[in-house]
Amino acid sequence: MNMRQGRDGRERLVVIGGDAAGMSAASQARRLRSPEELEIVAFERGHFTSFSACGIPYWVGGEVPERDDLIARTPGEHRARGIDLRLRTEVTEIDVAGQRVRARDVDSGAESWTPYDKLVIATGARPVRPDLPGADAPGVHGVQTLDDGQALLDTLAGTPGRRAVVVGAGYIGVEMAEALIHRGFAVTVVNRGREPMSTLDPDMGRMVHRAMEGLGITMVNDAEVTEILTGADGRVRAVATEDAAYPADVVVLGIGVRPETALARAAGLPLGTHGGLLTDLAMRVRGHGNIWAGGDCVEVLNLVSGQEQYVPLGTHANKHGQVIGSNAGGGYATFPGVVGTAVSKVCDLEIARTGLREKDARRVGLRFEAVTIESTSRAGYYPGAAPMTVKMLAESRTGRLLGVQIVGREGAAKRVDVAAVALTARMTVEQMTALDLGYAPPFSPVWDPVLVAARKAAARVRGAQGPS
The missing domain is CATH 3.50.50.60 (FAD/NAD(P)-binding domain)
Structure with a gap:
């Protein structure tokens, strides 16, 4: 009999992260196990759960009218299903040997330990912020969560100037550039690649380039950002490259994301070459029988190349969550890999x-x-x-x-x-x-x-x- 079962006879599943993978896992585990059999505690440092990060550019651009349209299931709905969901609570440490996590209340700073029998790590990804002067200045935004999207919209509404620079031309950069055009901004995209959309070969990316220019977007390719310039008030005023400076009243970072695995790294869990957690086919963290991981914090097998790949997409995160919840809830499921669609x-x-x-x-x-x-x-x-x-x-x-x-x-x-x-x-x-x-x-x-x-x-x- 383990530590948790010795208290009230129930197992405890702890979930770190309240978005697609984490809450899909919690919900699927709950379908398989009743609250009398399995206690589920989920920690989320933000204000929202189960939201569509992929939809944020369309909300910012006005095509999706309301923020709440992007929320698939509210915290109240999760709690009504018997999940102890703790918002604004950030897990700061995983004690693998002691089977417990330390969490901090974001607003009060109070900390406490929570033991677990089974653990799910669904910490997601973080936007890449370049290590450049001015990268943290007011008016510079990454866009990964609903909080990020709201902060950007507040900046757009409160900015008298109408010049925007998007750094990066991947999926987020391209989509945010279009969103800013819809908001009436003059948009420049600074891209270090030969063409936008590096997920395509350059000959196909050239078609995207022409379409962006057709929208009135100024494309600057083969350009590396060297500094984000600020004014006397500390706010962003321009984005500089080696050859030029592009005026900006707002800057959006569309450089991409990296797996948020600082907790896992500190706990000694295995990471791949891209910095994501490594799992087996059941989404169990390799070498750890009672820890699973899924979503944007893991690497997955590419079925075409046969190599591990980092693919942060909501489609995969939801599938990971279903697989994890099935296995953590006593069932059986696997995630064989992706082809990169x-x-x-x-x-x-x-x-x-x-x-x-x-x-x-x-x-x-x-x-x-x-x-x-x-x-x-x-x-x-x-x-x-x-x-x-x-x-x-x-x-x-x-x-x-x-x-x-x-x-x-x-x-x-x-x-x-x-x-x-x-x-x-x-x-x-x-x-x-x-x-x-x-x-x-x-x-x-x-x-x-x-x-x-x-x-x-x-x-x-x-x-x-x-x-x-």
Whole structure:
């Protein structure tokens, strides 16, 4: 009989983090075990639970009218399900040997220890803040939580100037740039890469570049920020690179995020090359039978490359939580890995990718053939048909699909799901050409654009192999 069961006969599950992975785990464990069998205590340092971080740019831009529209389940709803949820409470230490966590009340500073039988670490990610002069000045914002989003909106409302600089051009940077345009700001994006959206190959990122400029966004590529300049009042006034300074009344950091694993590192838990926690297929922290981890604080297996990867997405976090909750609640589930699927948009330009980019394939030693095709979202004669570009990578010898990138207008992005399924099934591009996809002129040409790319890739693979 362990420490907790010796007190009231119940096991105690402690969850660190109240967003997607943490509260999904708590909710799933509660479905499997009653409050009389399993006590669940969840700590969240912020004001909100179970919210959509992915929706924050659309709230900031005004497309989602209310903050609460992004909240899937409120603290009250979690508590009504028998979860002891403690908001504004930050876990500051994990004592693995003693099976307990130390938590601090954010408002009062009071600290206390809470023992656990089972522990879930769902601490999420933190926005990357460059180690530069002025990076912490008033008017400089990272956007990761609803609190962050509200702080940015307050700054936008209270700023008389209408100049914004976004640092970084990944998903968050691109989406925040569009949001700021919707708010009436003149926007400059400073990006150290050749093209925006480094999750795409540069030739596909160039299309995103053109779309952003079409919105009136000023793109500055191949530029490294050296300093964030401030005025006499201490507030941000410009973003400086080696070559120029770009005036700014507000700065948004869209450089990306890193796993929030300081607690795990201090506790001696295993971390990967990207700084995320390492888990087994059951999302159990490696080497620790009663500790699980999920969401943006973990690394996952990429099923195409065979290597661990850091992929902070809400889709994965919710799946991790379901798996963790099932296992912590006495059931059984696994999370086999990812293929790296993601979609986004700039105005009406849809952007999608799955699998490996060219540099990913080279890094893991794969030889490949790359093809790019132009097609349309519908039959060319049907009203509303829009152009679409599909890029596909296939392994040289086997023809196995390695990756797909799609940029186009309405109807482009979700076509990547076909490729994601094919990657998961380890299909060859030759096999893909026979897929029985839905067809009618309002939805697709006779040959769907993904299948057109597969046909071209299959021919390229055959040609690279030479005559038999």
